[in-house]
Amino acid sequence: MEEIIRQKNILNMMITMHSELRDRYIFRSKFADIILFSSAAILNALVFVDYNFLQKFGLDKEYTQLLIGMFSIVIFIISVITLIVSWKEKSESHDKAVNLLSKLLNDCRYILESDDDDKKKRIPIFFDQHKQVNETIVKIPSKKFNSLKSLHLKKIELSKLVSTHPDTPLLLLRIKQFLNGVKFK
Known part of the structure; x- marks a missing residue:
């Protein structure tokens, strides 16, 4: 029974860890998407604006072309970074781990609350499931x-x-x- 209590504590800790990583990666992914779409919107606005209109704001044609080039580079760099780091996929894999570990934690709690005969049946099943889950989830x-x-x-x-x-x-x-x-x- 001590081992089940120990596993319950470990599962709690692993859920916290995977939840934190999931949240970090989804934040990074969304932040990169916002920067990417904002840069693309600015780029599109600069491409279609009339240069004579921009001169009223003190922006000449060369400066506007420089801005267009800079936003194009920013969009390209962010696109490459998001492709390489794959934050969204990492977030999804940690979310899957949270869900699987939460199910194990619920099973663990059920075992701790059940009667002795039911415990004897459920403990080996729990450890088999625990092993399978740990083999399939993303590692910390x-x-x-x-x-x-x-x-x-x-x-x-x-x-x-x-x-x-x-x-x-x-x-x-x-x-x-x-x-x-x-x-x-």
């Missing part, structure tokens, strides 16, 4: 593991603070959490 990059684990532990600590101080603003609880974590000598 080792360079990011410790920072993500730290994030998970901070999340747990903040959750405890919220439970004990439900009326306190979240910002103040985060400050309290930070100050509790800093050791003064």
Whole structure:
């Protein structure tokens, strides 16, 4: 039973890690898309605008052509970057991991709440499913593991603070959490 409790804690941590990576990658993907579409819109506006109209704003033909060239380069560079880093695909793979791990976590909770006969049947099935899921999901990059684990532990600590101080603003609880974590000598 101790192993099931340990697996439950590990699953909680892995869900936090994959959720954080999913959210980071989808943010990056959307940010790149916004920059890409904004640059494309500006480029299209500059291409179709009359040079005589731009001269009223102090922009001559050469400067406008330079802007068009710069926005073309920006669009090309962002397109290549998004193609290479594939943030959207990474986000989707971490989302899949979150969903599979969440199902395992629910199974784990069910085992912990069930009677002894049901536990004996479900534990081997759980470990088989656990092995299959771990073989199929995207791995947490080792360079990011410790920072993500730290994030998970901070999340747990903040959750405890919220439970004990439900009326306190979240910002103040985060400050309290930070100050509790800093050791003064």
